[in-house]
Amino acid sequence: DxxxxxxxxxxxxxxxxxxxxxxxxxxxxxxxxxYQQVLGQGPQFIFQYYEKEERGRGNFPDRFSARQFPNYSxxxxxxALLLGDSALYLCASSTGPSETQYFGPGTRLLVL
Amino acid sequence: AQSVTxxxxxxxxxxxxxxxxxxxxxxxxxxxxxxxxxxxxxxxQLLLKYTSAATLVKGINGFEAEFxxxxxxxxxxxxxAHMSDAAEYxxxxxxLGGFQKLVFGTGTRLLVSP
Numbered sequence: 667d668x669x670x671x672x673x674x675x676x677x678x679x680x681x682x683x684x685x686x687x688x689x690x691x692x693x694x695x696x697x698x699x700x701y702q703q704v705l706g707q708g709p710q711f712i713f714q715y716y717e718k719e720e721r722g723r724g725n726f727p728d729r730f731s732a733r734q735f736p737n738y739s740x741x742x743x744x745x746a747l748l749l750g751d752s753a754l755y756l757c758a759s760s761t762g763p764s765e766t767q768y769f770g771p772g773t774r775l776l777v778l
Numbered sequence: 779a780q781s782v783t784x785x786x787x788x789x790x791x792x793x794x795x796x797x798x799x800x801x802x803x804x805x806x807x808x809x810x811x812x813x814x815x816x817x818x819x820x821x822x823q824l825l826l827k828y829t830s831a832a833t834l835v836k837g838i839n840g841f842e843a844e845f846x847x848x849x850x851x852x853x854x855x856x857x858x859a860h861m862s863d864a865a866e867y868x869x870x871x872x873x874l875g876g877f878q879k880l881v882f883g884t885g886t887r888l889l890v891s892p
Contacts, residue, residue: 670821701880708868708882709822722879756821764878769814769822 668693670759670770678776679747687742687773691759697721698740699767700732703754715740716763744775752777780805782869784883792891797841797856799886801869804850811852812870812880813843822868828852839863864890 671690679685691698697716701709711724715734729745738759744751754774758767785800803809810829814822826837833845843854852869866887870880 699878699880706884708870708884709880711879711881714879724879758822758880760878766812766824766827767878767880768824771821 670757670768672755672757672770672773674773675771676774676776678778680778681747681749683747683777685744685747685775687744687755687757687775689740689742689757689759689770691738691740691757692768695759695761695768696738697760697763697765698734698738699758699760700740700742701756701758702726703756703772704750705753709756712742714763721763747777749777751775780807780809780871780873780881782871782881782883784867784869784886786886787884788887788889790889790891791859793861794858797854797859797863797888799854799867799869799888801843801852801854801883802850803852803869803871805871805873807873810872810878811843811845812872813837813841813852813854814868814870814882816866816868816885818865825854825867859888859890861890861892864888 699714700712703709713732714722718734732742734740754772756772758769760767781804812827813825828845836842869883872878
């Protein structure tokens with residue numbers, strides 16, 4: 667079975683731009699969570715979605731938003747990019763919001 | 779609030795030696811605890827999880843961890859290190875509840891020398 671997939675794998679943007687990251691969960695998984703991993707640190711929780719509804723939000727500014735589609739795939743959007751948004755963005759899927767999360771390979775974003 | 783502390787940003791062992799990676803947690807509710815491994819330029823792979831059943835948890839690749847409530851610890855061990863174990867290891871905690879927000883430690887890089 668295919669695992670969690672994310673696209674693109676790498677991305678370079680400049681300050682002030684907007685970015686959209688995409689995630690497809692494991693087949694049968696209905697919940698998607700997003701994490702930001704800055705170099706040298708552990709991942710930090712951004713959002714969790716389940717059945718297209720936001721179930722949790724971490725301590726990130728409103729420039730960060732997400733949504734989940736009827737096929738359970740998800741997008742993470744970041745507006746007005748800052749240099750500090752440079753990070754590995756990880757998507758994780760689970761069968762439900764309180765179940766074990768399985769991670770994708772991540773999207774590495776560099777903001778110049 | 780929940781948190782984890784991983785003692786030692788780097789741990790070096792020789793191939794065949796015991797691996798011990800330390801994790802202490804803080805949680806106001808009974809926790810779920812996890813160990814994930816991250817190989818270079820990859821995402822996170824689940825090694826094992828504790829969800830209030832047996833306190834000794836066996837995972838993949840020969841790793842295991844023991845939940846000790848009295849010490850608020852969940853240390854990861856492997857009897858004999860392989861070169862392929864060289865990676866970054868993250869301990870994470872979540873509480874029971876409507877959704878599982880993982881709170882990660884800062885990670886421990888395991889170095890294995892021949």
